[in-house]
Amino acid sequence: MRVVLSLGAVALVSLGVHALEPVAPVLSLGVLYLFAVLPVAALWGLRYAVPVSVVSMLAFNWFFLPPTHTFQLRDSENWVALAVYLVTAVSVSALATRQRRLAREDAAKTAVLRSVSHDLRSPITAILTASEVARGDVSTAERDELLDSIRLQAQRLDRLVANLLDLSRLEAGAAAPELEVWPVDSLVARALDAVGPGGAAVDVSLPDDPLAVRVDAAQLERALVNLLENALKASPSVRLDVAPRNGDVVFRVADEGPGVAVEEREVIFGPFARGAGTNGSRGAGLGLAIARGFLEVNGGRLWLEPAKGRGATFAFSLPSVEGPA
Numbered sequence: 001m002r003v004v005l006s007l008g009a010v011a012l013v014s015l016g017v018h019a020l021e022p023v024a025p026v027l028s029l030g031v032l033y034l035f036a037v038l039p040v041a042a043l044w045g046l047r048y049a050v051p052v053s054v055v056s057m058l059a060f061n062w063f064f065l066p067p068t069h070t071f072q073l074r075d076s077e078n079w080v081a082l083a084v085y086l087v088t089a090v091s092v093s094a095l096a097t098r099q100r101r102l103a104r105e106d107a108a109k110t111a112v113l114r115s116v117s118h119d120l121r122s123p124i125t126a127i128l129t130a131s132e133v134a135r136g137d138v139s140t141a142e143r144d145e146l147l148d149s150i151r152l153q154a155q156r157l158d159r160l161v162a163n164l165l166d167l168s169r170l171e172a173g174a175a176a177p178e179l180e181v182w183p184v185d186s187l188v189a190r191a192l193d194a195v196g197p198g199g200a201a202v203d204v205s206l207p208d209d210p211l212a213v214r215v216d217a218a219q220l221e222r223a224l225v226n227l228l229e230n231a232l233k234a235s236p237s238v239r240l241d242v243a244p245r246n247g248d249v250v251f252r253v254a255d256e257g258p259g260v261a262v263e264e265r266e267v268i269f270g271p272f273a274r275g276a277g278t279n280g281s282r283g284a285g286l287g288l289a290i291a292r293g294f295l296e297v298n299g300g301r302l303w304l305e306p307a308k309g310r311g312a313t314f315a316f317s318l319p320s321v322e323g324p325a
Helices: 002-023 028-043 046-064 076-134 140-171 184-199 217-234 287-297
Strands: 179-182 201-207 212-215 238-245 248-255 301-304 313-321
Touching: 002 028, 002 046, 028 046, 028 076, 046 076, 076 140, 076 238, 140 217, 140 287, 179 217, 179 313, 184 201, 184 212, 184 238, 212 248, 212 301, 217 238, 217 248, 217 287, 217 313, 287 313
Parallel strands: 201 238
Antiparallel strands: 179 212, 212 313, 238 248, 248 313, 301 313
């Protein structure tokens, strides 16, 4: 469709040049083909704009430059005119494409800033509100409840800031892991402790024979915690299964939530891809991107398994190694 529309733009400009040919010098009309090149460059980039520039040059030569209906040129000035036109068209196309890319990047940055500012503002507002109420005339039980709320919101804020820092390190290539051999059950225990009270809703299944992996324990913990917290947002109960497979250790985090639409199966691993939880709240959209990033730098991979009924199952694998002596 894009090719057809691009050629259609060249045809329309050619008709315009033909209509103006009796009243204007032919060589000066070649610039009108920029009206075919510019929209193509703005919409679809250089990949389409450069061929349109070449086709426009050929059309102008064939239909309007003597001897017409050939690709031969009789006058040297016609060669110069075509060369200038082609250089101008490609240069303008490059500028239009760059402007289009900058506009798209600005839009993405604006969306990210709005997302982050909202996610930062929510816990800060909750902390300020609870602290103001706690300073008033409240009972001891109410004050303890408010303090618990402040603590939970502060932890939420701390996790968000930590996630933003983790993402910046991953994108900058500055997340080099410090690899050590760790028993899998110890890594799972660390992650459940980091999840906090929500970890009680995670049903864990570990193999009878102990397994070990060579990873950066802190990075693996961050990845697994993000997967567990995402799952807990989707459903009240979560299952974590760990099992050996073909020399790897495979971790599966399964929830009973609404699942993931087919068209979102890869999109959700991008930064700031936001999904809804059981209460309709939406996370910052960093967890899966960070989990995948940390797992990849540790030699693992993360994927979403095909849907089998309700819920979603995220799985990742790491090479199995001999456990510590």
